[in-house]
Amino acid sequence: MLRLLYASTSPYSSKVRMAALYAGIAVDLVPVRTEDKPAELIASNPLGKIPVLVLDDGRSIHDSRAITQHLNRMSKNALFPRNPDKRLEAEVLEALADGICDCALSMVYERRTRPEDMVYQPWLDRQWAKITGALDLLNANPPKLPKKITAGQIALRACLGYLSLRFAGKWEKGRNRLVRWAARFDEKFPELKSCVPA
Numbered sequence: 001m002l003r004l005l006y007a008s009t010s011p012y013s014s015k016v017r018m019a020a021l022y023a024g025i026a027v028d029l030v031p032v033r034t035e036d037k038p039a040e041l042i043a044s045n046p047l048g049k050i051p052v053l054v055l056d057d058g059r060s061i062h063d064s065r066a067i068t069q070h071l072n073r074m075s076k077n078a079l080f081p082r083n084p085d086k087r088l089e090a091e092v093l094e095a096l097a098d099g100i101c102d103c104a105l106s107m108v109y110e111r112r113t114r115p116e117d118m119v120y121q122p123w124l125d126r127q128w129a130k131i132t133g134a135l136d137l138l139n140a141n142p143p144k145l146p147k148k149i150t151a152g153q154i155a156l157r158a159c160l161g162y163l164s165l166r167f168a169g170k171w172e173k174g175r176n177r178l179v180r181w182a183a184r185f186d187e188k189f190p191e192l193k194s195c196v197p198a
């Protein structure tokens with residue numbers, strides 16, 4: 001069976017878990033603490049980052065966008081539309097949601113890894129400005145939530161879950177449409193809710 005090296009707080013892992021569930025692909029979940037640099041993680045991804053999908057034949061796939069593409073091929077396009085324009089839209093939404101996570105993670109690591117007096121506020125501000133810019137854009141025009149969704153909407157749900165975990169009470173202000181979007185996603189796809197970062 002496929003094995004996924006993951007952490008329950010990781011937004012990219014959350015996206016991939018939701019994508020696999022949505023596409024009907026069974027994966028064995030292997031929790032990993034990246035700080036411990038476990039041998040299996042380093043052997044399968046020299047960057048030491050999660051998620052990593054380990055295939056039955058021993059090959060491993062990272063990063064999360066390569067994984068969603070692989071799951072899409074495995075499931076005969078359950079995660080990305082065949083239509084080139086719609087596919088592009090889904091890929092760009094996934095990239096935007098992941099990009100917000102990149103900025104958020106960079107802020108979390110800045111605070112977590114540096115001594116308090118060395119935390120560089122202008123860097124945090126710069127990342128936060130990127131996050132708020134992207135969120136405002138998404139809030140002005142939230143993606144549709146039809147019955148058949150893509151890895152784009154899934155990535156956004158994972159991303160908002162991560163923001164709620166790490167920036168609760170901060171990202172939601174003035175973004176009611178996006179808050180409602182996440183709630184509607186959970187109502188429409190209750191089976192994916194357990195994969196939201198926690």
Ligand SMILES: N[C@@H](CCC(=O)N[C@@H](CS)C(=O)NCC(=O)O)C(=O)O
Nearest residue numbers: 010011012034049050051063064065
């Ligand atoms: N672009 C990568 C980002 C992966 C990533 O940064 N994962 C974090 C956890 S959310 C990680 O493994 N951090 C540990 C580290 O950077 O050492 C992806 O989409 O998979």
